[in-house]
Each structure stands twice: as C-alpha cells, then as structure tokens.
Amino acid sequence: MSLADLTLAEAAAAIRTRRLSPVELTEAVLARIDEVEPRLHAYVAVDADRARAEARAAEHGEIRSPLHGIPMGLKDLIDVAGTATTASSRVRAGHRAEKDSVVAAQLRAAGAVLLGKTHTHEFAYGLTTPQTHNARDPSRVAGGSSGGSAVAVAAGAATFALGTDTGGSIRVPAALNGVVGVKPTYGRIPRDGVTSLSWSLDHIGPITRTVEDAALVLSVLIGQTEVPDGDLTGLRVGVPVNYYFDHVAPAVETAVRAAVDDLAALGAEVVDVEIPMTRYLQATQWGLMVPEATAYHERSLRAVPGDYAEDVRVLLEAGELMSAGDYLRAQRARTLMRREWTRLFETVDVLAAPAVPMTAVPAGQETVTWSDGTVEAVSDAYVRLSAAANLTGAPALTQPIGTDPDGMPIGLQLLARPDEEAVLLRTGRALERARLEAARSEMTRSKMAR
Amino acid sequence: MPSGEAGSELAPDEAARLAARAGLPLAAARQDGVAAVANHIHSVVAVLRELDFGDTPPASAYQVGEDSRVAG
Numbered sequence: 001m002s003l004a005d006l007t008l009a010e011a012a013a014a015i016r017t018r019r020l021s022p023v024e025l026t027e028a029v030l031a032r033i034d035e036v037e038p039r040l041h042a043y044v045a046v047d048a049d050r051a052r053a054e055a056r057a058a059e060h061g062e063i064r065s066p067l068h069g070i071p072m073g074l075k076d077l078i079d080v081a082g083t084a085t086t087a088s089s090r091v092r093a094g095h096r097a098e099k100d101s102v103v104a105a106q107l108r109a110a111g112a113v114l115l116g117k118t119h120t121h122e123f124a125y126g127l128t129t130p131q132t133h134n135a136r137d138p139s140r141v142a143g144g145s146s147g148g149s150a151v152a153v154a155a156g157a158a159t160f161a162l163g164t165d166t167g168g169s170i171r172v173p174a175a176l177n178g179v180v181g182v183k184p185t186y187g188r189i190p191r192d193g194v195t196s197l198s199w200s201l202d203h204i205g206p207i208t209r210t211v212e213d214a215a216l217v218l219s220v221l222i223g224q225t226e227v228p229d230g231d232l233t234g235l236r237v238g239v240p241v242n243y244y245f246d247h248v249a250p251a252v253e254t255a256v257r258a259a260v261d262d263l264a265a266l267g268a269e270v271v272d273v274e275i276p277m278t279r280y281l282q283a284t285q286w287g288l289m290v291p292e293a294t295a296y297h298e299r300s301l302r303a304v305p306g307d308y309a310e311d312v313r314v315l316l317e318a319g320e321l322m323s324a325g326d327y328l329r330a331q332r333a334r335t336l337m338r339r340e341w342t343r344l345f346e347t348v349d350v351l352a353a354p355a356v357p358m359t360a361v362p363a364g365q366e367t368v369t370w371s372d373g374t375v376e377a378v379s380d381a382y383v384r385l386s387a388a389a390n391l392t393g394a395p396a397l398t399q400p401i402g403t404d405p406d407g408m409p410i411g412l413q414l415l416a417r418p419d420e421e422a423v424l425l426r427t428g429r430a431l432e433r434a435r436l437e438a439a440r441s442e443m444t445r446s447k448m449a450r
Numbered sequence: 451m452p453s454g455e456a457g458s459e460l461a462p463d464e465a466a467r468l469a470a471r472a473g474l475p476l477a478a479a480r481q482d483g484v485a486a487v488a489n490h491i492h493s494v495v496a497v498l499r500e501l502d503f504g505d506t507p508p509a510s511a512y513q514v515g516e517d518s519r520v521a522g
Contacts, residue, residue, distance in 0.1 A: 200510060280498060287495045302474060317480065318487035320472040321465060322495070329498040331508030336501065338509065 003028035004156035008213035011159055012066040022069025025159070026055035026113050029071045032156045033115065041132050042142075042152040044076045044086050046116035054113040061111065066216040068111035073158035075149050076117035077124060077195035078204075080104045087195050088131065088148075089122045090307040091300050101193025103162060103204055103221060110220045115158055118148030124164055124197040125293060125312045127172055127379040130363065135177045136408055140360035143173030143382065145197075149207045150177045160208045160217055166197045167285055168356075168386025170205050171398040175355035175411025178400040180428070181207045182214045185418045186393030188222050196296050198289040200334075201390040211399055211428035218421060227425040233267035235427065238348030243278040244385055247370045249358040251404035256354045259401045259412045259431060263352065266430050271348050275388070276340035280333050282380070285387040287322075287330025294319030334391055341392045345417045350427050355398035355411035357381050385413065395421045399428050401435075458492065460485050 003025050006014070014020035030048050037043060051071060058069035079085050079097035081104075086092045100108065107114070119132045121144035129147025134140040135154035142151050146163025150173035153161050163170040165183040174181025182205045189204040196202055206217035215227045239260055245253055264270050294301070297316050305313060344351075358368060358381060367375050376384075389396035395418070398411040412431075416424040460468070462481035465488055469476045476484055 280501065283495045283497045286491060287498060290491055290495075314480075314483050314487050317469065317474065317476065317484045318491055320474050321460070321468050321484075321488040322491065326492075326495050326498075328508055329501070329503075330495065331510050332503045332506045333498050333501055334509035335506050336503070 002032065002156065004032040006159065007210050008066070008070055008159050008208055008216055009210065011070055012068070012216065015069045016063055022055040022058040022113060023052070025069065026051050026071045026115075029115065029157065029159060036155045036157055039133060039138050040135060040151050040155055040157070042118055042148040042155065042157055043073065043115075044088060044117045044119055044148070045084070047083070047114070051113050051115050058111050058113060063111070065110035065220050067107065067220050069113060070159050071113045071115050072107065073115050073118040073149055073152045073161040074104060075120050075146050075161070075163045077120055077164055078104055078117075078162060079193040080114065080117070083117070085195060086117070087123045088120045089309075091123075091304055093307070097193070099193065102190040104193065106221055118146070118152050118158070118161055120148065120164075121145035121169075122309045122312045123195065123293075123297070124166060124169055125315060127168070127382040128363075129173065133363070134360045137360070137406075139362055140408065141176065141363050141378075143176035143356075143360060145169040145173075146181075146207065147173045150174045150179055150181065153177075153207050153209060154179045160206055160213060162204060163207050164194060164197070165203045165205060165386075165390065166201045166289060167383045167390050170203070170207060171355050171386050171396060171411070171413060172382045174207050175398045175400075175413075176360040176409065178403075178409030179207055179209055180211050180214050180397065180399045181205065182218065182397040182421070182424070183389060183395065184218065184222060184421055185395045186390075188395075188419070188421070196292075198292040200288045200292060200331075201285070203390065211397070211425060211432045214397065215425045215429065218425070222421065227422060227429050229429065229433065231267040232263060232427060232430050235263075235268040235350060235423075236271050236348045237263050237268045237427070238271050238273035238344070238351045240275045240351065240353055241272045243275045244353035247357055247374060247376065247381070247384075248354055249404065252354050252356075252358060252410050255402040255410040256352070256412055260352050262431055262434055263427065266434055268427075273344060273348055273351065276344060277333075277337050280337070281387055281391065282384070284330045284333040284337065284391055285383070287326050288334065288391075290315065290319040291322045291327045294322075337391055338393070341388075341394065345394075349416065349420075349423055351415040353413045353415070354385055355413035357385060359404045359406070359408035359410060389415055392418075394418055395424050397424050397428055399432060401431075458496075459489050460492075
C-alpha cells in the first residue's frame with residue numbers, strides 16, 4: 001500500500017510518533033497526483049514546490065495538531081494569500097487573493113500542507129463538475145460542485161480536502177466517489193474569504209476517507225472534541241416514511257436500509273418519521289439561491305458575460321428577473337421549515353436517509369427516468385435529498401455504505417440537530433467501525449477456509 | 451414540477467425588457483434561452499404562494515450584534 005492511501009488518522013498517528021515524515025507522505029501524495037491527474041483532472045493547480053517546502057517545515061517543527069504535516073487540497077473558491085482563486089472560471093483570470101480565508105489560515109496554523117486548489121463546478125453553480133472525472137469510473141460524473149476535492153481524496157491525491165455545500169455540494173460528490181463529506185451547522189465554520197454562491201445557504205466542510213478523519217479535521221476547524229467510540233444504545237434514529245425514499249434507485253434504498261439495520265444492531269432505536277414541508281424544499285432552495293447568486297455576480301455578468309460557461313450564465317441572467325416577493329417568500333418559508341424541523345428533532349436524535357437518489361451517472365447524461373416514468377434533471381435529482389440540510393442549517397454527513405451492481409459507491413446521509421456534530425460523527429463512526437470489523441472477520445474466515 | 455399561474459409565462463421580448471430594466475441588456479440571441487429558464491424558475495418558486503405565512507418573518511431578518519462568524 002502507498003503512503004498516499006493512509007487515512008488521515010493513520011498518517012497523523014505515524015507523524016506524531018515520528019514513524020512517518022511529512023516529507024515522505026507529501027512526496028507519496030504528489031506522486032499519486034502525477035499518476036492520476038491526467039485521467040481525473042481533480043486539480044486546477046498543484047504547487048509541488050510549495051507543498052514540499054511546507055512539508056519540510058512541518059518535519060522540523062513542533063507538532064501543532066492532528067493535521068500537522070498532512071497534505072490537503074482546497075476547493076478553488078477558498079482564498080489562499082498570493083494565489084489565484086479561480087472558481088474554475090475564466091471570469092477570474094488574473095485573480096490573486098490578498099489574504100488567507102479564515103479556514104486557510106486555520107489549516108496553515110494547524111501545520112497542514114497545501115497541495116493545491118481543486119476544481120469546482122464553475123462558481124459552485126452546478127452538481128457535476130464537468131472538467132473532473134469520477135475516481136471510480138472516469139466515464140462518469142464526479143458530482144459537484146466540490147467534485148475536485150472529492151475525487152482527489154478518493155484517488156489518494158489528497159489526504160483530506162475542503163469543499164463548500166450550498167445544496168449538497170460536499171455530500172453529492174463525496175457520495176458519488178465513495179468518500180465521507182460533512183456539512184457542519186450553518187455558520188459554524190467562518191465563510192470569510194470564500195467565494196459565495198448563496199450567502200443564506202453556503203457551508204464549508206471537510207471531505208475525507210473516513211468519518212474518523214472528518215472528526216479530526218473538524219477538531220481543528222470548529223474545536224469539536226473527540227468522538228467517543230462505543231455502541232449507540234439510547235440513540236433515536238429517524239427513518240423518513242416520505243420523500244427521502246421516493247424516486248430512489250433500488251440498490252441505493254437497499255444499502256441505506258441495511259445501514260439502518262446495522263445502526264439498530266449497535267443499539268439505536270429506529271423510529272419512523274414524517275418529513276415536513278417537502279413540497280416546498282426545491283422552491284425555497286431556488287428562491288434563496290437564484291437571486292443571491294445573481295446578486296453576487298451582478299458586476300461581472302455585465303462586464304464579462306462571455307467568460308461564464310453557458311449553463312451558469314443563463315441561470316445568472318434569468319435570476320435578474322426574480323422579484324423581491326419571490327425572495328421574501330423563500331426567506332419566510334425557511335423560517336417555517338426551521339420550526340417544523342425543530343419539532344421533528346424532538347422525536348429523534350439523528351435522521352438516516354440516502355445522500356443522493358442514484359449513483360454517478362455517465363458524463364453528459366442530463367436526465368434520469370424513474371420506474372413510474374417520471375423524468376428528472378440529473379442536477380435536480382442530485383440536489384433533491386441534500387438541500388433540506390442547507391435550508392434548516394442542520395449538520396449532515398455522508399459516508400460510503402456499499403456499491404451498486406456497476407461497482408459505483410452508495411452514500412448514507414445522516415442529519416442531526418444544529419450544533420450536534422458530535423452526535424452525527426459518533427453515529428457515523430460507530431457504523432464505520434462495525435462495518436470494518438465485519439469486513440476483517442470475513443477476511444479472516446475466508447483465509448482460514450482456504 | 452409545479453406550474454405557475456396561467457398567463458404568467460414571459461415571452462422572450464418581455465424577458466429582455468425586464469432584464470434591461472434590471473440593467474442587463476440581453477442580445478436577441480439570448481432572449482429565448484433566458485425566458486425559458488426564467489419561466490422554469492418561476493414555475494418552481496410559485497408554489498410558495500400556497501403557504502399562509504401569517505406573521506412569519508423572513509429567516510434573514512436583521513439582528514443587531516449578530517455573530518460575526520457568519521459574515522460573508
């Protein structure tokens with residue numbers, strides 16, 4: 001196994017005990033980038049010299065955090081002083097960030113090593129990241145908008161990465177590439193110095209290979225304390241009876257229900273729950289995001305409209321035609337949703353559901369046809385099960401729980417009450433450990449049988 | 451997809467006029483596409499008119515001294 005495939009937790013433990021040098025680790029990840037980038041295109045830019053210099057500094061310095069000496073990628077909406085934040089757009093040609101975003105400064109202070117900037121769907125306004133290819137099957141979509149970050153982590157081309165999530169943009173690509181993505185509580189991670197898609201809905205969060213790794217990144221970014229291991233006795237896990245399993249691929253539903261069974265076997269109490277106001281989710285999401293995105297881009301849409309990709313440009317232009325009434329109805333609907341979801345979380349501690357209704361589709365596929373004949377845009381389908389957590393601000397994570405018959409990853413989504421990231425991480429970690437232990441004993445049994 | 455109220459569809463030249471009013475001139479070649487997307491967005495968000503909001507304030511209602519962590 002290459003050092004590039006170590007989990008963050010494994011690498012951090014080895015660096016802490018000086019069994020692994022940040023320079024060796026960074027070299028292994030840079031070598032992996034050279035190997036996979038020609039077919040995956042996860043990065044906008046890699047600065048190997050800078051990464052080597054930071055790794056050397058980490059090797060000699062005092063160990064400052066679990067991220068010390070760990071090579072990582074940042075979605076290219078996140079400012080790093082002295083480098084371009086391209087947003088994967090020609091609109092940003094010649095850009096240079098004057099100072100670090102708050103998160104980049106936090107990671108720098110924690111001793112993390114910056115490999116480079118990862119691709120986003122242009123300005124985060126889309127769910128596929130067309131310039132990047134799925135890590136499991138390059139003929140399929142990466143998902144988006146944090147496609148580069150998810151693909152880099154899945155391929156060993158970063159030990160962890162940060163993404164942003166306005167309607168699912170961390171969780172969707174994480175699920176489609178078989179990695180873990182966490183969208184923390186709204187406002188929990190400062191957005192200063194991060195290019196906005198929609199101020200009301202934008203979140204920053206980690207993409208990692210395990211839930212344990214995500215907890216380590218969050219320990220630096222939000223001061224989350226360690227996640228206790230152990231069983232889930234007393235935890236109430238809500239399983240939606242409506243919405244989250246409608247128009248979902250059979251393999252996805254089967255895998256999610258099997259994961260819920262595993263949570264029950266760990267001691268959780270499984271409770272059926274009704275999801276409120278689902279009819280208004282997409283309307284509220286669009287009513288907030290579309291006018292806010294258009295407002296953010298007001299000047300450049302007039303100055304350099306031809307520099308936007310067509311799919312993004314037409315959305316920004318159409319957003320000019322929305323009324324203040326449309327926007328205010330969405331803001332007021334959000335208030336109603338928050339109330340309803342607060343009530344929902346009086347009866348359960350965690351909600352378990354699919355992250356996305358189907359696995360990664362072939363690149364270029366624009367619609368999906370469900371078994372009842374309903375046709376849905378691929379981007380609408382990918383955002384459909386994610387957006388509620390952006391509207392309510394509740395923390396949500398996705399973690400891999402299996403594959404479909406084509407070998408494409410399936411993601412479970414867990415949601416918790418605002419500021420209860422620890423509950424989310426504990427639940428995900430318990431499932432992850434149980435699955436790992438089951439896989440190990442299966443391997444031992446098959447070895448003994450031979 | 452929820453449908454907007456009857457007769458609310460924007461024609462391409464109306465979309466162009468509204469865009470111009472917003473300070474965004476739309477070339478003739480763009481008007482059909484922008485009108486189609488604007489009509490689709492309208493059909494999605496129009497469903498919010500069904501809700502009885504009563505005294506519900508917008509989620510964005512201003513709060514003095516709001517936590518600076520959520521700034522921009």
